[in-house]
Amino acid sequence: MGAPGQTALRLFQATNLVDPYTKAKLADVLRSSDAVRFLSLSEALAHGDVSAACSGLVRFRDAGLCKWTALTYLPFLWRPDAHFYLKPVFTLEFARRVGHAFVYEYESTPNPATYAALLDLVSQTRKAVDDLKPQDNVDIHSFMWAAINYTERGDSED
Template identity: 35%
Template sequence: MFHDNNEQRLIARLRNEAGKLHPHYVGFDGAMRRFCDFMPDGLRGNTNVAMERTYKVDAALALAKVLPLDAAMNASDDDAQRVAHARCWINLLSQFESMRLKDVLNGSNGGAFLRSAARFAFGDFADGGRGMDKAVQPHGRISWPMATYFPNLWDFQQHMFLKPLVTVDFSERVGHHFHDDYKAEINAQTYESLLDLVGATRAAISSLEARDNIDIQSFIWVVGKYEDDDVKT
């Protein structure tokens, strides 16, 4: 039996325990074994750094050079066009998501999108999410990768890039309740649950010494998406 005077914490613990009944459950220990099958030298080893880390850090540095987070709170449409042409675009986004987001940044809502993304990065997930959604609407639907791309690059110590399918699958495998909380529309509750998953993952894989959420995202991606041919020995 679980006992906890904090009702919300108790509910989260019970939901995580229920997750262990999922047919895909392997737990964090199983996830670590799978990660180490592909990255035997760990998160800080040369293989992971070369394949999963360096290009993401480079993209973050490129974005910070063109438009740091503090400046993004007052981003103009001209700023947005500079970001659209900066060397901060990597394969975290699909080709279609990159094209759509660049269309937004090159259009009349570019500055508004970046200002909303900055509000999101400063912790206003609800209003920031609504603002990004509104800015994207003339160009199509927003996605979680589009919404979390810039906040993650601006501050990868605090923020997490969300690739929904692989992250939902990962949460099922490790028994976290994120897969129950996930909604496709941009909302604060889903993102807060994602950050809870990030924290739980960081604690569970502490022996791998994750430096930041780039490493956590890489861990989730390798566990969920890597196949035998992805790493050549």
């Protein structure tokens, strides 16, 4: 495995944000000759070329990586001021609770329109919690996660 693939693999393995299935699939790709090609898609997204990143990801469909969690993780870490890690289930639940159109605009296959809707949800959330002084989208991600997992004291999920 080359240095770029090895470094990226360590990043994916360092957190619990990425599900084990995706981590395993990413490890396979990042240990292969396709590592640089995959990483270039993350780089394209990080630099704002959403269309190229989404269309290029189709090449990794057979590897099980044509999904939002594979595409958005590294740009979120590299540029948390501009990008967001899209975990569909929790993000859709948050959007549903706040009444954001992302719920209707979401498509599971990565595409520019869904990503634009996601960034609008993030922007609207940032404005709503501005008094909390979020530093970047890591703070917004954490806020959204806490909001959907919040229960009143004494409430039980059992």
